[in-house]
Amino acid sequence: MTQRGVRRVVLIGGGIAGPVLGMFLQRIGVEATIFEARAAPLEQEGAFLGVAPNGMNVLAELGVARAVQARGAVCDGIRFENARGRGIGVIDQRDAARRFGAGLVMIRRGALHAALAEEAARRGVAIRYGMRLEGVDCSDPREVVARFEGGDEARGDVLIGCDGVRSRTRAAALPGAPAPGYTGLVDFGGFARCPGAPLQPGWSVMVFGRRAFFGAFAAPEGEVWWFHNSGEPAPEGAAAPGPLRERILALHEGDPGWIADVVRATPEVLGPWLLHDILTMPRWHAGRVCLIGDAAHAATPHAGQGASLAMEDGMLLARCLRDEPEPERAFAAFERLRRPRVEAIVRQARRNGSRKAVSGPVAGWLRDRALPLFLRIGAAAQERAHAYRIDWEERIA
Ligand SMILES: Cc1cc2nc3c(=O)[nH]c(=O)nc-3n(C[C@H](O)[C@H](O)[C@H](O)COP(=O)(O)OP(=O)(O)OC[C@H]3O[C@@H](n4cnc5c(N)ncnc54)[C@H](O)[C@@H]3O)c2cc1C
Numbered sequence: 182m183t184q185r186g187v188r189r190v191v192l193i194g195g196g197i198a199g200p201v202l203g204m205f206l207q208r209i210g211v212e213a214t215i216f217e218a219r220a221a222p223l224e225q226e227g228a229f230l231g232v233a234p235n236g237m238n239v240l241a242e243l244g245v246a247r248a249v250q251a252r253g254a255v256c257d258g259i260r261f262e263n264a265r266g267r268g269i270g271v272i273d274q275r276d277a278a279r280r281f282g283a284g285l286v287m288i289r290r291g292a293l294h295a296a297l298a299e300e301a302a303r304r305g306v307a308i309r310y311g312m313r314l315e316g317v318d319c320s321d322p323r324e325v326v327a328r329f330e331g332g333d334e335a336r337g338d339v340l341i342g343c344d345g346v347r348s349r350t351r352a353a354a355l356p357g358a359p360a361p362g363y364t365g366l367v368d369f370g371g372f373a374r375c376p377g378a379p380l381q382p383g384w385s386v387m388v389f390g391r392r393a394f395f396g397a398f399a400a401p402e403g404e405v406w407w408f409h410n411s412g413e414p415a416p417e418g419a420a421a422p423g424p425l426r427e428r429i430l431a432l433h434e435g436d437p438g439w440i441a442d443v444v445r446a447t448p449e450v451l452g453p454w455l456l457h458d459i460l461t462m463p464r465w466h467a468g469r470v471c472l473i474g475d476a477a478h479a480a481t482p483h484a485g486q487g488a489s490l491a492m493e494d495g496m497l498l499a500r501c502l503r504d505e506p507e508p509e510r511a512f513a514a515f516e517r518l519r520r521p522r523v524e525a526i527v528r529q530a531r532r533n534g535s536r537k538a539v540s541g542p543v544a545g546w547l548r549d550r551a552l553p554l555f556l557r558i559g560a561a562a563q564e565r566a567h568a569y570r571i572d573w574e575e576r577i578a
Contacts, residue, residue: 186506187211191327191337193314194344195219198474198491200297202341203306204243205499215301216312216327216335218344222298227290228370228451229398229406230482231256234567236489237283239496242573245300246283252296253288254401257383261556263549264391266437270556272563281567285485287385287398287406293488314344317353317470325469339469339508341498343491346457348476355467361457364481366534367419369429369452370408371444378405378439389552390436391545393429394537397443405443409433410483412538416455425450456481458531461524466512473498473515478523483537484530486566490523496571504577514577522569529562 190206192199195217206213232240232249240246261270277284288296302308312333317340318326325340342350346361380386380399387396393411400406411432413419426444433440444450458481465477474491481487498515505511536555539545 187338187502187508187511189337190214190502191216191325191335191340193327193340193342193350194348194474194476195222195298195308195310196294196343196345196474196491197297197488198476198495199343200301200306200308201239201243201492201495202343202473202498203301203308204245204304205496206502207304207306209499209503211499211502213306214335214337215306215308216314216329217308217310218313220311222295222308222310227454228372228408229287229289230293230488231485232286232288232293232492233485233489234277234281234283234285235486235569236492237286238281238570239489239492241283242496242571245297248300249288249293249296250286252292253286255284255383256287256385256398259385259387261552262386262388262437263552264389264436264545266388269389269552270560272560277567282570287400289406314349314353317350319354319468319470339471339502342470342472342476343474343495344476346459346475346479348472350470351472351476354470355462355464355472358462358464359459361459361479363416364456364458364531364534365412365414366410366456366481366538367413367452368408368410368454368456368482369425369450370406371447371450373405373407373443373447374403375405375439375443375446376403378443380405380439388436388440389536389549390433390440391542392539393432395433395436395440397440405446407443407447408482409444410456410534410537412540413453413455419453419455425452456534458527460527460531465516465520466509469508471498471512471515478527480523480527480530481534482530483533484526484563484566486526486530489566490526493569493571494519494523496573500571500573500575501577511577518577526562526566529559529566533559
């Protein structure tokens, strides 16, 4: 490393945070290589997610918002219903572009990963697939060495762990960091054609069912993208053998009938995803290594912010490395600037999730009485999350 600061960066993980950070680093003239464990970029992977206006604004700053939006669809708003199908609240997103600078974009996970990876590669950010990090060597004070399965190595001035909630970087470089906590909720999802479902194109409907939660987005081409959350006290229970479809249908018995229609019309039920989060970690960095995205502060999907926070992290960390030549000071500035926002959102997501699965009729009755107030609080928190902007030109103090 020269006096000009960080020149070569090893990025572990080519999901969301990795390519976004890689593209911002490329913009400031820093050479970044992404090492991704998957063998190849996958177009078909997982279910779908929402990129919130704050995340879309980061992509707009990079000039990739259009490429991402073209592979997804803008969500006009979310209607919330109780188990009897009665409306209990609406979040109207139709003027999000005016209020926040961008809309909420729903996109399949594989399509988002592919759009970011392709754009990063097109701009000259190298992505090496089939490279699973095994260990990190920080014994040389002048550089950091990443060791991969199979014996390959990569050297950099710094190493950034963008390797998700089960981060190997975290385990290797910050031993003793708390493990992600299981939240007691599981997620399933799928894609269906169900013309009879009473859904409005471009809108999401979220149903607080008698025992479980169901969310559906009516994509413009007529597909229904859906997810289901239910309680599962022990992680092993979620992986118990048995047909997934029947389990989900049983949990929605007595809920609005279109939910069962959508689940039955789904060719392949995806999941389960056990939902974990990291409420707080004492430190996000050690020496020449720093964590970003889910590796540092995984949030459950219930606030719809994990991907967008990962994008914000990428932009802000690049700004810190641009303005502060000493890596440890850049990492400390990054953590100081990010921690209050991301931890508040991780907590909010945990709270949102806690209303999704109820244990019995009495708990359900009490939950339903509190839902309108809870939705108003949640909507205000969402508004704050969406309104957040990072100014690329601003310098780190
Ligand atoms: C079911 C579900 C639904 C969700 N819905 C939403 C939503 O609607 N909106 C939202 O904003 N967020 C949502 N999230 C959260 C969101 O997916 C994450 O917050 C986001 O993906 C974090 O991005 P990341 O880049 O930090 O990690 P990831 O996207 O997890 O990427 C990590 C990458 O690192 C790679 N990797 C892992 N280990 C290694 C290793 N040892 N060596 C090399 N590479 C490695 C992985 O293969 C992966 O490509 C959801 C999450 C789940 C589970």
